[in-house]
Amino acid sequence: MSKVRTIGADxxxxxxxxxxxxxxxxxxxxxxxxxxxxxxxxYTKVNQQLDKMGYNIGLRLIEEVLxxxxxxxxxxxRETADAVTRVGFKMFLNITPQLGNWSVDNKQFSxxxxxxxxxxxxxxxxxxxxxxxxxxxxxxxAGVIRGALEMVQLSCETEFVSDVLQGAAQxxxxxxxxxxxxxxxxxxxx
Amino acid sequence: MSVAPRxxxxxxxxxxxxxxxxxxxxxxxxxxxxQQTVYDRSLARKRGEVSLSAFAYIFSEAVQYCHSRSKDVxxxxxxxxxxxxxxxxxxxxxxxxxxxxxxxxxxRLMPMLQFVHTHIWRTLFNRPADSMQVSTEEQLQYMIIDxxxxxxxxxxxxxxxxxLNCAALVAGIVQSVFSAAQFPCKVTAHSMGTDExxxxxxxxxxxxxxxxxxx
Numbered sequence: 001m002s003k004v005r006t007i008g009a010d011x012x013x014x015x016x017x018x019x020x021x022x023x024x025x026x027x028x029x030x031x032x033x034x035x036x037x038x039x040x041x042x043y044t045k046v047n048q049q050l051d052k053m054g055y056n057i058g059l060r061l062i063e064e065v066l067x068x069x070x071x072x073x074x075x076x077x078r079e080t081a082d083a084v085t086r087v088g089f090k091m092f093l094n095i096t097p098q099l100g101n102w103s104v105d106n107k108q109f110s111x112x113x114x115x116x117x118x119x120x121x122x123x124x125x126x127x128x129x130x131x132x133x134x135x136x137x138x139x140x141x142a143g144v145i146r147g148a149l150e151m152v153q154l155s156c157e158t159e160f161v162s163d164v165l166q167g168a169a170q171x172x173x174x175x176x177x178x179x180x181x182x183x184x185x186x187x188x189x190x
Numbered sequence: 191m192s193v194a195p196r197x198x199x200x201x202x203x204x205x206x207x208x209x210x211x212x213x214x215x216x217x218x219x220x221x222x223x224x225q226q227t228v229y230d231r232s233l234a235r236k237r238g239e240v241s242l243s244a245f246a247y248i249f250s251e252a253v254q255y256c257h258s259r260s261k262d263v264x265x266x267x268x269x270x271x272x273x274x275x276x277x278x279x280x281x282x283x284x285x286x287x288x289x290x291x292x293x294x295x296x297x298r299l300m301p302m303l304q305f306v307h308t309h310i311w312r313t314l315f316n317r318p319a320d321s322m323q324v325s326t327e328e329q330l331q332y333m334i335i336d337x338x339x340x341x342x343x344x345x346x347x348x349x350x351x352x353x354l355n356c357a358a359l360v361a362g363i364v365q366s367v368f369s370a371a372q373f374p375c376k377v378t379a380h381s382m383g384t385d386e387x388x389x390x391x392x393x394x395x396x397x398x399x400x401x402x403x404x405x
Contacts, residue, residue, distance in 0.1 A: 017242035019340065022284065023277075023314050024240045024248070030276035031252050038259070053251040064243060092244040122237055123280070125228045140248070 004082050007069050008090030015068050016091060025122040032137060043134035054140035058147020065091070065148070077177055078102075080154065081109050084145060084175075093119050101172075111145075113171040115164045126165045136160040142173060153181040233287055246344045253345070253356055263351050267358040267379075274362020279370045281363060285313045295371075299397070299405050302373055307334055310367055314360075315340050330397040330405075334364065337387040355379045357391045364393055374398045 032050070039045040065071065069087055074080040085097050095117055101110040120138045136142070142158040149156050157176045162168035256269035286293050289309075296302040308318045325331035339357045347354050357379035365377035375397040382392045 012241070018239040019242045019245045020314065020316060021237040021240050022281070024245045025237075026277040026280055027245065027252070027273075028248055030273045031248065031255075033276060034273055035255075049255075053248075053255065056251060056254075057247040061243075061247060092241045094238065094240060116231070119237075119240060121228075123228065 003072070004079065004086055007071065008087040008096070011068050011087075011091040012094055021119055021122065025119060025124075028120050028140070029124060036131075036135075041131070043131060047134075047136050047139045050136070050139035051143040051146075054143020054145075055147040056143075057140070058144040058149075059151055061088075061092070061144060062148040062151040074152075077106050077109070080149070080152075080177075081111075081175070084149075085111060088145075088148065095119060101174075107177045109175055110161070111173040111175065113164070113173075115170060118164070118171055121165055121171075124165060132166050135165075136163060137165050138163065138171065138173075145173070145175060149175075149177075150181075153183060155179050155181055233284060234290065236288075242340070242343070245340075249341060249356075249359070250345070252359075263354045266354065270356060270358035271362035271365070271377075274359040274364075275366035277359075278363040278366025281310060281313055282367045282370050285309050288313075297372075297404060299373065299401060302368070302371060303332055303334075303395075306364060306367055310364070311336075314363070325394075328396070330399070330401060332395045332397075334393040334395065335390065336360075336393070337390050339389055339391045342389050342391070355381045355391060357381075357393070360391075361393055364395065368395065368397075373401050373404075375401070 031053075032046070035046045035049050036043075039049070065088060068091065071083060071087060074083055081099050085099055089095050089097055095113075097117065098112040098114070099109055100112050102108070118138060120141070124137060126132050126135065126137065136159075139160060142160060146156055146158045155178045157178060159174055160172065161174045162170065162172045164171050252273060253266075253270065256266050256273070260266040260269055286295070296305050303322060306319075307322050311317065311319045319334050320337045321335045323333040323335065325333060336357075339360060341359055342356050345356050347356075361377040361379040365375060368375045368377070375395050377393055377395050380392045380394060381389070383390050
């Protein structure tokens, strides 16, 4: 547990090449805006595309996480959630979002970004009424987490339930763990 | 989003307020205004950093997405260039603003080139570009050279697309910086690797004739 608390910051400090946040934010903004144009402002499709991009990233990103941290296996979903925020978010985006709203069975939780902490929306304002209702601007993160957790045998659903850009007090990403996938033994090995 | 057809009702006598106005007020509650909008935050301060891999992941998705929508390499580069243009205008504004009291609007070509080579590069990549050259072949053509472009660091180009240089994104950024500063031009990225710097990229900036007056 204590390892989880410090290792994210450690990797960030010592093992990470960095790039300016502005370049990152503007790059993402440019992608979202291009998608809105390409899908003719059908925000459902934009959300899906962002989620898909995130999922692809998640599948690959987990390898970097494990290689750089040597993180041990998590024994509970609470530990997993801790690893996502304290290691995952910390080592890539240098933020540690909050955790909250745990369900009674400990299988659902929320990753919460208080205003001003989500680096993706650094310069962003959403003024179009329809976009404010329908677009989940940071939806790529939902995909990233789903993809990454799937690679460690956790099948889950992820979706944003509130967003500062839509006028909410905080941005909240809901994670529902559906089941633990069985380890697949490669053929020919026992 | 679909709207269920309303059951036929006898027409009501028209009132001073149209029906839909009522409906709106009932169904959509206006959100409380956020305490702090994006405009209340100062732009003067630098906003910190994220990991290079985080950038590389989203850029790689952007490249794949553009690829899926392009017929050939030149269309792909064009799409990357377009993505960059969106960034350039904003980077120019941000960089000038951050100069604070020393902020200056460049109106002459050479100082503007210098500004892009040094300051814009610093905003984007935390270091100046490696060199700048004047073309000997064509008038109003300049070259900005980057030995190790950050955006292509993790990209390996398949052999059948060997002409592709994903720094087309940066070309788009540079083009839009110059254009927003009223130096209209076209910028293209070319791979010109050397033994020492295999990813060395040359951005060829070709200004329009109107810029000639301000050399």
